[in-house]
Amino acid sequence: MHNNPNDLIVVDQLSKYYRVANKQPGFKGTLKHFFDRKTYDVPAVTDISFKISPGEVVGFLGANGAGKTTLLKMMCGLIHPSTGLVDVGGFSPQRRQTAFLKEITLVMGQKQQLIWDLPPMDSLYVNAAVYGLSDHEAKVRINELAEMLELGEELTRPVRKLSLGQRMKSEILAALLHKPSVLFLDEPTLGLDVNAQARVRSFLSEYNKRTGATILLTSHYMADITALCPRVICIHKGKLFYDGDLDSLANSLSPSREVKVELKNPCAIEQFDKYGEIQDLNDRFVCLLVSRDKLTDVVSNLLTDFDIIDLEISDPPIDQLIGELFIKGEVN
Amino acid sequence: MQRYFKTIRLFWSTAFASQLEYQLNFLIELLAMLGTLLGSVFILSLFFTGGRQLGDWTWESALVIQGVYTFLDGLTNALLRPNLTEIVNYVREGTLDYVLLKPIDSQFWLSVKKFSFAGLPEIILGLSIVFWAAIQSGTTFSIYSLFVFIISLLIGFIILYSVWFLIAASSIWFVKTWNATEVLRALLAAGRYPISAYPVILRFIFTLVLPVAFLTTFPAEAILGELKFNILFFGLILSSLFFIFSRLFWKFALKHYTSASS
Numbered sequence: 001m002h003n004n005p006n007d008l009i010v011v012d013q014l015s016k017y018y019r020v021a022n023k024q025p026g027f028k029g030t031l032k033h034f035f036d037r038k039t040y041d042v043p044a045v046t047d048i049s050f051k052i053s054p055g056e057v058v059g060f061l062g063a064n065g066a067g068k069t070t071l072l073k074m075m076c077g078l079i080h081p082s083t084g085l086v087d088v089g090g091f092s093p094q095r096r097q098t099a100f101l102k103e104i105t106l107v108m109g110q111k112q113q114l115i116w117d118l119p120p121m122d123s124l125y126v127n128a129a130v131y132g133l134s135d136h137e138a139k140v141r142i143n144e145l146a147e148m149l150e151l152g153e154e155l156t157r158p159v160r161k162l163s164l165g166q167r168m169k170s171e172i173l174a175a176l177l178h179k180p181s182v183l184f185l186d187e188p189t190l191g192l193d194v195n196a197q198a199r200v201r202s203f204l205s206e207y208n209k210r211t212g213a214t215i216l217l218t219s220h221y222m223a224d225i226t227a228l229c230p231r232v233i234c235i236h237k238g239k240l241f242y243d244g245d246l247d248s249l250a251n252s253l254s255p256s257r258e259v260k261v262e263l264k265n266p267c268a269i270e271q272f273d274k275y276g277e278i279q280d281l282n283d284r285f286v287c288l289l290v291s292r293d294k295l296t297d298v299v300s301n302l303l304t305d306f307d308i309i310d311l312e313i314s315d316p317p318i319d320q321l322i323g324e325l326f327i328k329g330e331v332n
Numbered sequence: 333m334q335r336y337f338k339t340i341r342l343f344w345s346t347a348f349a350s351q352l353e354y355q356l357n358f359l360i361e362l363l364a365m366l367g368t369l370l371g372s373v374f375i376l377s378l379f380f381t382g383g384r385q386l387g388d389w390t391w392e393s394a395l396v397i398q399g400v401y402t403f404l405d406g407l408t409n410a411l412l413r414p415n416l417t418e419i420v421n422y423v424r425e426g427t428l429d430y431v432l433l434k435p436i437d438s439q440f441w442l443s444v445k446k447f448s449f450a451g452l453p454e455i456i457l458g459l460s461i462v463f464w465a466a467i468q469s470g471t472t473f474s475i476y477s478l479f480v481f482i483i484s485l486l487i488g489f490i491i492l493y494s495v496w497f498l499i500a501a502s503s504i505w506f507v508k509t510w511n512a513t514e515v516l517r518a519l520l521a522a523g524r525y526p527i528s529a530y531p532v533i534l535r536f537i538f539t540l541v542l543p544v545a546f547l548t549t550f551p552a553e554a555i556l557g558e559l560k561f562n563i564l565f566f567g568l569i570l571s572s573l574f575f576i577f578s579r580l581f582w583k584f585a586l587k588h589y590t591s592a593s594s
Contacts (some may be wrong), residue, residue: 066468094590115350118353158353
């Protein structure tokens with residue numbers, strides 16, 4: 001396959017199957033399971049291809065069990081692909097060569113690597129030694145990251161006494177000590193409150209701008225994705241189902257806009273039928289779904305036909321759209 | 333290499349710090365260790381009341397074995413038990429992923445991450461018993477016999493480590509280690525008494541199948557200047573094979589882990 005030097009990550013026709021055996025209940029089932037085991041392959045990821053350029057921030061979207069984590073783990077070398085190819089910066093991740101490992105990092109929101117009974121600082125120096133950083137380098141790096149993450153004396157307090165948000169920030173610090181250029185983040189804001197989530201988000205965005213690091217992240221929180229990722233890759237039932245920028249995903253998901261109108265005088269419902277699909281009508285407030293190609297006409301007509309106090313045009317919320325998308329199972 | 337030494341130093345200093353976080357627990361561990369030690373010396377003294385001999389070993393030379401056993405038991409408590417019983421947790425909690433993504437040998441990380449300082453007095457005491465009892469039985473040390481003693485201790489430790497690591501590594505499949513620790517402690521405990529104290533069949537098994545003899549009897553013979561060179565040579569080969577096998581097995585286990593985990 002031809003590799004463009006601009007591609008940092010190349011994933012080509014990647015699939016992962018898990019071999020499982022089914023056991024029927026009961027003793028008979030157990031015997032059968034033992035002597036005549038029927039195994040079959042369950043696809044976790046099927047035939048996925050995409051390319052990522054250096055410095056991109058890409059969000060992976062998908063319902064639980066869609067294959068996001070499997071995909072992420074194949075890219076950082078923790079899971080061997082069944083078929084297909086992964087290339088990260090010229091390395092084959094599954095070989096986990098030292099030069100590759102020094103370029104990447106993985107943060108898992110639900111698993112921690114810091115030593116529970118000690119302050120994060122102790123774990124940080126262990127990590128620094130493992131990555132071959134000198135004490136001086138480690139110190140400079142820790143100070144720099146601590147400032148960006150707004151961590152101070154938390155670093156010298158036992159991890160078990162930190163709040164979830166402080167702990168997560170410390171985890172991120174530990175993961176970034178060796179200046180990785182590719183960040184794999186699996187649910188980095190899991191369980192954090194809204195403020196802590198926002199701080200992690202703004203840190204990641206600043207880190208990306210400052211260092212040009214490539215960030216790949218999965219999240220359940222749509223706000224993470226909308227705030228950080230210009231590009232999203234949607235996975236549904238192991239298959240790639242959308243790859244592109246977030247705005248056009250919203251457009252293709254919902255070809256309509258919401259038009260909210262506040263009228264000076266109450267009007268009858270029938271009068272609005274010709275403008276668009278009526279979502280809501282409440283005394284003087286009308287909410288219409290209008291397809292985007294007719295939007296400007298409809299708005300100007302509304303303005304001439306009625307006495308309007310206020311008018312607001314908006315996208316339906318993206319998380320609602322994505323939710324509908326996964327239920328429906330296809331993009332329009 | 334230097335990176336590995338620095339890593340060990342930091343591993344162990346953080347381990348020390350973690351243990352001191354719970355002062356009372358640390359004291360209890362020390363007391364428990366002292367109790368076991370007194371118990372085992374007492375049992376051994378019973379064997380020899382009335383001048384009975386155990387195998388063809390005298391009281392003093394049997395005490396040397398007890399010393400070697402204590403030393404290995406201390407090393408087990410300090411290094412093997414804290415680390416190797418932890419592997420199953422790495423697998424269960426999925427934090428093995430973090431270890432695998434570190435640019436450092438994963439077997440090294442899992443084997444030396446922790447160090448329990450409660451094992452240290454036992455190590456020192458074990459060595460003291462060895463030398464005291466050896467002197468009592470009229471042994472004169474030479475540089476050669478000390479060298480052979482160190483090598484044979486190393487052989488014993490590597491064999492014990494490898495067997496234990498093999499069993500711990502199997503937790504990648506079972507995600508539960510079937511009381512393997514107890515089996516191994518029993519194995520080590522079998523080495524508390526001279527190998528010639530056992531019936532011939534057991535003697536054979538303990539030398540060749542489960543190399544208990546290499547753990548305690550042979551190092552004791554080494555310090556007493558009685559170890560035959562060919563046994564030392566055989567031990568070197570055997571322990572290397574055990575160690576190589578543990579590494580190959582770990583690679584194999586990881587292959588399974590990385591192709592099956594999710």
